[in-house]
Amino acid sequence: MISKGISGKGRNTAIMFATLMLFWLMLNGKLEADILIVGALVALVIAVLYRDGLSFFTEFRFTPAAFIAGFGYYGYFFKELFKSNIKLAAIVLSPSLPVKPAIVKVRTKLKTRMGRLMLANSITLTPGTLTVEMEGEWLYVHWVRMEADAIEEATARIVSGFESYLEVMYG
């Protein structure tokens, strides 16, 4: 990832530091001077030592459009997660167990590692689909009730919904 203005390493360290601090503060649940100082010191040491270790962490684009897409993404995500659970409950509760499993192949336009990871995770938590294998731009997805086999159509049904948000967030 090429970043404008700030150099790559400084940017990575800053994002890592901010993430660690956020986790530390959430874990403590209160803002007090001694907690802040200890957290800041430890976070700084870890961030400096491991700034390149989690580079996929920093692939998020810090632009207003990406933040808006992020909100849209989570809204869509929770809607889909809820739908998938209702569908699954319906399948599990019906006596005949109406499944039609298949492993289909789909394609993604996303290029970054984090974008692809988020896509795979999203697919796993949405109605009836589970990512089994990833190879470059190809994803192999297990489908409890297959609706389409052709790559284009399966991609349109499984991938496109999330991809439009993730493309803005990670590229």
Next chain:
Amino acid sequence: MGLILDIIGGLLLVGGASFLLFGGLGLVRMPDIYNRIQAGAKTTTLGTLLTLAGAACLQPAWGWKLLLIGVFLIFTNPVSAQVLANTAHRRGAEKSPLTKIDRLAEDQEGKA
């Protein structure tokens, strides 16, 4: 006001636990390992998230820590499901006879 929030929280707890129950049922009823992973991963994610939300309604002071557990689960639950599915496929786990298409196995045969 506090009472309403308490009741919403309690209902969220019950709702979350019901999804867990559907997941358990799916785990027992589903015909093969992939379908079982699907049943397990989806229901435990939503079920636990609803439980955490319910707990946050009952004890708002715990909100941040509950949120942290929730964020962690959203990221790790699908990852472990994918790793298990991936391992199952590489080990050639038995697929339900209902499974008609397996593009992954076809592509791997093509390469070998």
Next chain:
Amino acid sequence: MVEILIMLAAGLAGAAFLLALVRFIRGPSRLDRVVAFDVLTVIAITFIVLAALVENRGIYLDAALVYALLSFLGVISIARYLEGRF
């Protein structure tokens, strides 16, 4: 009122736990048992949260967090081990 709802949730989660345990015992493959184990650990997190509510002790949530972390790592390493990567 709320106590009753918490107990009801615990009962439902308990039933889910038993069903997952059925899959854990029945298998048939080792990987099926790992899948069941994964579900069991996540249900256990719900139990810890419910216990924290009943006993009104926020410190239990730290246990839940560490438990989530360790069970995730455990499942990943068992899966990788079964794949023969170690």
